[in-house]
Amino acid sequence: MSTDSMHAMPPEPSSSTPPPSSRASRQDEGTAWLGTVLGWSAWAMFFVSLVFAVGWFRMRAPWPELPISRWAMGGTGLALLVGNGLLPLAVRRDLREPSATPFTPWVALGLGLVFLALQATWTHLAWWNEHLRIPEGGVPASAFYGLTALHALHVVGVMFGFFLVAVRHLRGADVRASLRRHVLGWRFVSGMWLFLFAAVYLP
Amino acid sequence: MSLFATDHKAVARRYLWSGLGFLLFGGLLALLIRWQWAFPGQPVPGLAWALPESRGALTPPTYTAVFTMHGLVMIFFAVTPLLFGALGHFVLPLAIGARGLAFPRLSSVGYWVYALGGVLVLASFGLRLGPASAGWTAYPPLSTSVFTPGLGQTLVTVAVLCAGVSAFLYGLNFVVTVVRCRAPGMTWGRLPLTVWGLFYASVLNVLFVPVLAAATVMVLMDRLLGTQFFVAGAAAVGGGGDPLVYQHLFWLFGHPEVYILILPAWGMVGDFVAFFSRKPAHGYRLTAGAMGAVSALSGLVYAHHLFTSGMSPVLGRTFMVLTLLISLPAEVMFLNWLMTLWRGSVRLTSPMLAALTTMVVFGLGGITGLALGAVATDVPLHGTLWVVGHFHLTMGAASFLGVFAGLYFWFPKMFGRALHEGLAKAHVLVSAVLFLGVFGGQLAAGYAGQLRRLYDPYQYTFLRHLLPLNQWTTACAFLLGAVQVLFVVNLVWTLRRGRAAGPNPWSVGTLEWTCAPSPPPEDNFPHVPVVLRGPHALSQPESLERLGRDWLGQAEALPGEPASASASEPPALGVVT
Numbered sequence: 001m002s003t004d005s006m007h008a009m010p011p012e013p014s015s016s017t018p019p020p021s022s023r024a025s026r027q028d029e030g031t032a033w034l035g036t037v038l039g040w041s042a043w044a045m046f047f048v049s050l051v052f053a054v055g056w057f058r059m060r061a062p063w064p065e066l067p068i069s070r071w072a073m074g075g076t077g078l079a080l081l082v083g084n085g086l087l088p089l090a091v092r093r094d095l096r097e098p099s100a101t102p103f104t105p106w107v108a109l110g111l112g113l114v115f116l117a118l119q120a121t122w123t124h125l126a127w128w129n130e131h132l133r134i135p136e137g138g139v140p141a142s143a144f145y146g147l148t149a150l151h152a153l154h155v156v157g158v159m160f161g162f163f164l165v166a167v168r169h170l171r172g173a174d175v176r177a178s179l180r181r182h183v184l185g186w187r188f189v190s191g192m193w194l195f196l197f198a199a200v201y202l203p
Numbered sequence: 204m205s206l207f208a209t210d211h212k213a214v215a216r217r218y219l220w221s222g223l224g225f226l227l228f229g230g231l232l233a234l235l236i237r238w239q240w241a242f243p244g245q246p247v248p249g250l251a252w253a254l255p256e257s258r259g260a261l262t263p264p265t266y267t268a269v270f271t272m273h274g275l276v277m278i279f280f281a282v283t284p285l286l287f288g289a290l291g292h293f294v295l296p297l298a299i300g301a302r303g304l305a306f307p308r309l310s311s312v313g314y315w316v317y318a319l320g321g322v323l324v325l326a327s328f329g330l331r332l333g334p335a336s337a338g339w340t341a342y343p344p345l346s347t348s349v350f351t352p353g354l355g356q357t358l359v360t361v362a363v364l365c366a367g368v369s370a371f372l373y374g375l376n377f378v379v380t381v382v383r384c385r386a387p388g389m390t391w392g393r394l395p396l397t398v399w400g401l402f403y404a405s406v407l408n409v410l411f412v413p414v415l416a417a418a419t420v421m422v423l424m425d426r427l428l429g430t431q432f433f434v435a436g437a438a439a440v441g442g443g444g445d446p447l448v449y450q451h452l453f454w455l456f457g458h459p460e461v462y463i464l465i466l467p468a469w470g471m472v473g474d475f476v477a478f479f480s481r482k483p484a485h486g487y488r489l490t491a492g493a494m495g496a497v498s499a500l501s502g503l504v505y506a507h508h509l510f511t512s513g514m515s516p517v518l519g520r521t522f523m524v525l526t527l528l529i530s531l532p533a534e535v536m537f538l539n540w541l542m543t544l545w546r547g548s549v550r551l552t553s554p555m556l557a558a559l560t561t562m563v564v565f566g567l568g569g570i571t572g573l574a575l576g577a578v579a580t581d582v583p584l585h586g587t588l589w590v591v592g593h594f595h596l597t598m599g600a601a602s603f604l605g606v607f608a609g610l611y612f613w614f615p616k617m618f619g620r621a622l623h624e625g626l627a628k629a630h631v632l633v634s635a636v637l638f639l640g641v642f643g644g645q646l647a648a649g650y651a652g653q654l655r656r657l658y659d660p661y662q663y664t665f666l667r668h669l670l671p672l673n674q675w676t677t678a679c680a681f682l683l684g685a686v687q688v689l690f691v692v693n694l695v696w697t698l699r700r701g702r703a704a705g706p707n708p709w710s711v712g713t714l715e716w717t718c719a720p721s722p723p724p725e726d727n728f729p730h731v732p733v734v735l736r737g738p739h740a741l742s743q744p745e746s747l748e749r750l751g752r753d754w755l756g757q758a759e760a761l762p763g764e765p766a767s768a769s770a771s772e773p774p775a776l777g778v779v780t
Binding site for chain 2: 027030031032034035038039042043044045046047048049050052053056057060061134135136137138139141142143145146150
């Protein structure tokens with residue numbers, strides 16, 4: 001989300017307050033932060049609705065065990081959960097050393113790629129080796145492939161955001177504030193993966 | 204002006220023209236439906252070019268596509284974009300004293316996503332199997348490729364997703380703008396009621412549009428990827444899914460959508476009855492609170508749409524009670540409007556007439572909805588035209604008149620030119636009367652048992668006597684369509700040769716009228732206003748005594764009144780000195 005031309009409140013002159021431009025910029029950052037938090041929080045309703053639908057199906061009939069080990073699926077999610085711990089540390093380091101190349105986008109891109117590669121491997125194995133197909137697999141197979149793909153699309157979106165931040169940094173822009181905001185996207189996909197794991201991957 | 208300009212007023216104008224175009228298109232589709240009910244199977248004059256095989260007559264598949272697209276176009280591409288996209292984008296930053304929306308680029312992106320959806324809708328009409336034809340609700344399994352094959356349904360489903368994304372983006376933008384970008388002194392208690400309406404509706408948008416997106420994406424996956432979420436019965440493979448899940452998800456969005464469409468109009472009615480009764484709004488805080496209560500309850504009542512879909516009686520009773528409860532805050536609001544009018548110096552301007560007629564049609568729509576909120580009366584009425592008449596009064600007529608109330612009110616600010624009042628009043632009054640004729644006729648036909656969506660209702664003996672009623676209703680609908688020419692003529696003439704509007708032609712005190720010229724410059728205000736009072740400072744004795752007029756700007760200090768930071772501000776615009 002752009003903060004370039006955000007409206008800022010008029011500053012009130014005071015000797016103890018920071019200069020107007022810095023206050024306005026802080027307010028812009030606050031506005032962008034609020035927008036990001038509200039946006040992701042509201043968009044969680046998308047996954048809540050998907051989980052509601054899967055819950056409905058699970059109440060109707062027993063949910064079969066997936067052909068892929070739940071440990072493998074759970075281990076895959078660790079890439080996201082580890083990112084939750086690592087990314088704030090990386091952001092802190094990047095904020096401390098503004099002149100250095102930021103770590104955060106690269107950590108995020110690396111962990112995201114690991115996660116997506118593992119998810120792709122499990123779905124590939126499920127389709128080709130274990131013959132879990134749609135439409136023959138009914139709702140469980142639909143939920144496995146469909147919701148995994150929708151979640152993966154969100155992960156790709158968040159990674160793309162980090163990629164753009166890296167590009168902006170290479171072009172010389174100050175990306176510290178956007179780094180903090182983009183970590184919220186990572187938190188979102190991690191949280192939603194927990195939903196996915198509980199609703200779809202566990203029998 | 205650039206098509207990609209991010210100024211909220213430019214985005215608003217883009218939404219305005221697109222929304223009016225889709226309103227015209229959706230209205231023409233409505234006339235086709237009415238023609239079919241008055242003269243079933245007979246050629247529509249002038250339509251032979253589009254339907255050469257039937258010489259202009261609607262065939263059953265065409266009729267199904269027409270009523271589907273009418274609903275979709277009106278809700279997702281006409282009324283919502285006009286209320287939020289046009290009026291919301293234009294008014295909200297000006298009314299709170301902001302220089303723009305919190306995220307200007309996001310609002311421009313939102314418009315182009317909406318425009319992409321609009322293009323897909325129009326493109327679907329050129330396809331071999333035609334556009335969507337599974338009803339505006341797109342209930343599966345009818346909306347799956349098993350029962351509605353062809354690209355049209357898919358394109359329109361993607362278009363709805365686009366409209367949803369656009370609504371989510373401007374909803375988020377509006378919420379953040381109201382929370383973060385208010386002018387100094389613009390406390391929550393000083394917000395115009397229109398802003399309250401837009402704010403609550405935006406909260407509902409960001410909460411419930413993702414639910415529609417989830418349901419729509421699952422339908423798309425069923426259509427395109429072969430998933431089985433909603434496919435049931437003989438068409439199902441591997442056990443199959445359950446179409447009822449879609450109904451729950453759809454209405455979890457769909458019922459708040461009713462309030463999304465009416466809350467901004469309610470806000471405008473609240474403001475306009477105060478402005479044009481020259482009185483402060485009666486029970487301002489109660490009205491704002493009542494709108495909040497309606498918004499909170501709106502997500503808890505959705506299952507009354509599913510009384511006939513199969514539901515535990517306990518759930519049915521619970522949703523019935525919640526549904527009937529929502530009428531209480533609505534009543535509070537209504538009574539406050541009436542109390543504002545009481546003993547006011549009522550000026551029947553075109554926005555005021557539109558606001559009053561909104562009250563009338565919404566009141567009637569609300570009362571007829573009570574029968575649908577109670578299980579015992581909903582069951583026999585649910586499949587009939589009663590439902591159609593009810594929701595057209597609330598979502599159609601009330602929202603339409605609300606849009607025109609806002610358009611007539613803010614047009615001088617938007618374009619710097621004043622519309623012809625006589626034409627505007629005639630347009631509003633005749634439209635309102637004809638709305639009552641059309642939708643009242645539907646209520647009567649529904650009460651008599653006419654089922655909705657029937658291609659030829661008169662194939663049933665017990666409905667044949669309703670033909671004259673339907674023909675009368677159709678006549679009202681065609682007249683209603685014709686009356687819109689008044690607006691078109693007024694609009695075109697005013698834009699070309701209309702007289703220049705003053706900065707505050709309505710003599711009211713809100714920021715857009717008192718602190719910004721007409722039309723406002725790119726940054727809205729020469730100086731960011733410092734707000735000193737609420738939006739309805741009308742007929743105040745101090746103002747009459749010291750200024751000799753009955754209104755006071757929200758950022759205007761009375762002579763002798765401590766004006767805090769506004770001391771160096773210029774006097775309110777529109778003041779004749």
